[in-house]
Amino acid sequence: MKFYRCQICGDPFMGDAKPSHCPFCGAHQDYISTAADWVDENQTIGELTEISRQNLEKALHLEVNNKAFYLDASGNADTIELQGIFKNLSKIEGEHASVIRKMLKVEAPDPDPGREAAGVSDHDNIVKARELEEAASAFYAQSALDASEQRVNKVFKVLSEIESDHIQLETALLDRGI
């Protein structure tokens, strides 16, 4: 058994081999180090530029809102499988909020009162979730381009990839007829 640690979310975990994705934030394997080689990249961000701060603040709200959306969708899910999938997605979005919160050095806000709410239809929730993920992925890709700080650029690039993975997952669920 070895100890690994994610360069994006910072969480350590044990395993026999590097997983394909971080079990906490979903970052791809390239961003997983051994615990011994892990570096706290947040220590060297320095002062955030105004555009990065604004984008990170918007991203934090987005993640907190999407976490709440998936949690509601999990509670309303018709099957054990979807309950689990939505619950996992909620946890991942919560982990993303935590990644961003640490960069901004703030506490996570409550979900916005006017946020998108999940309904009772699994199909409709997946369709809505995919729209939310598409908006997030596109916003993060642009935010990566806006960022002159290496760490901020990297985090936004990776978050954009992870949300794209969620889009694919949700498309596959809809293709199954859910």
Ligand SMILES: [Fe+2]
């Ligand atoms: Fe991670």
Ligand SMILES: [Fe+2]
């Ligand atoms: Fe996310």
